Amino acid sequence: MVPGKEKKLIIVSAPSGAGKTTIVRHLLSCNLGLAFSVSATTRAIRPGEVDGKDYFFISEEEFRNRIEKGDLLEWEEVYKGTFYGTLRSEVERNMMNGFHVIVDVDVVGGLNIKKEFGEKAFSVFVSPPSVSDLEIRLNNRKTDSEDTIRKRMEKARWEMEFACKFDFLLLNDDLERAKSEVLEKVKEFLNK
Ligand code: ADP
Ligand code: 5GP
8 A cells, every 4th residue: 555545635725814724724723634735935924924834935936947847736826926836745745644635725726636636635615704804804914915905805706706616615704613614524524
């Protein structure tokens, strides 16, 4: 048996501000044998973020080299001029170490990974109660400039249309309810 062969993938996608990071952190804290796949990005590091833990923060030149070498399972220019990608090495290393893997990726990236992993992956779309709630959450989070928030809101309206293509639609209105609902669904998938 190839070690790690039976390991599964949890994909969490949503428009920015819907609560992906919060949901992913919760699932990671629940002793499900999950490990986070750290993505590569060309965006600037935010206060409080740690290189190699939140993302691998790399230059656009390095990102393009990684694409050419085939190091990325998927990648997207999620916002104009800002690239994000899932590193094959992260997913494989975690699976070889005996973990199921959880990825936090944009909506298109999530659908692409699901296509590749099929039944081995469970894709979750985290939905905000409304698009205007997203704006409020992004403003409250205080990590993005007004211009960034505007770009994210424009994209969010389009991303919401993909919700029905995911295995599970999680409405993140009341956070505690959403956390327990997603936990049950993920447990069910991992135990299948
Ligand atoms: P994402 O990773 O999708 O961009 P975050 O997890 O960073 O989103 O959440 C965006 C902001 O909204 C954070 O400040 C977070 O604490 C807050 N938040 C998350 N879920 C809820 C919720 N159900 N109700 C209110 N605020 C929430
Ligand atoms: P943020 O800059 O807020 O951390 O993330 C912005 C968006 O990029 C989020 O929707 C996040 O899920 C997405 N993202 C993060 N990593 C990846 C990745 O590896 N691939 C893709 N396609 N999107 C990613």
